[in-house]
Amino acid sequence: EVQLVESGGGLVQPGGSLRLSCVASGFTFSDHYMDWVRQAPGKGLEWVGRIRNKANSHNTEYAASVKGRFIISRDDSQRSLFLQMNSLKTEDTALYYCAREDNANFVWGLWGQGTLVTVSS
């Protein structure tokens, strides 16, 4: 089955860190650019960042709101995507989705079900 499954969400205090994971199955993970997109409770979608495939040096790009605090990485051998979140703020509270770009053009044809991150004291 073609799917993405996120994990690692939870409750963390402001200033803390958390690492999210996303495991892919049913497709050639290494070929694809992969992204994280988040959604605050009751709010719209916000792109977090992207990591390119190996052919494009696993280069990363980030939204201005998380740049310098979040790091996206991947392990193609484990078909896994990661989001290391540091210096967390209350406004980072959201459901975090991993998503697959189908043609390296910021269009996502496959999404996971999301993992919830709550930043609160």
Add this chain to the structure above:
Amino acid sequence: SYALVQPPSVAVAPGTSARITCGGNNFETKSVHWYQQKPGQAPVLVIHYDSDRPSGIPERFSGSKSGNTATLTITRVEVGDEADYYCQVWESSDNPVVFGGGTKLTVL
């Protein structure tokens, strides 16, 4: 910063057509994509590149673009089409991805 403007809500009766608009600048240079998000579920791509339907999306869903407005049209609306709909573009700037604020479609 670049922004996409959507109406917060649209309400239609079953069997009629729903039109959800997305306004932005310089649309002639951008492709617009549309996502459907039902309550408690992940988004689903329903239209990409302005008007193309991904595999598995019903023909009732169509997209168009004219001037600075893109439109998602759903014909013969069903109760199951109730969802939030988001438009999205790739904007070449420090924040390359821009989503509209979303439109809640209610089927009366």
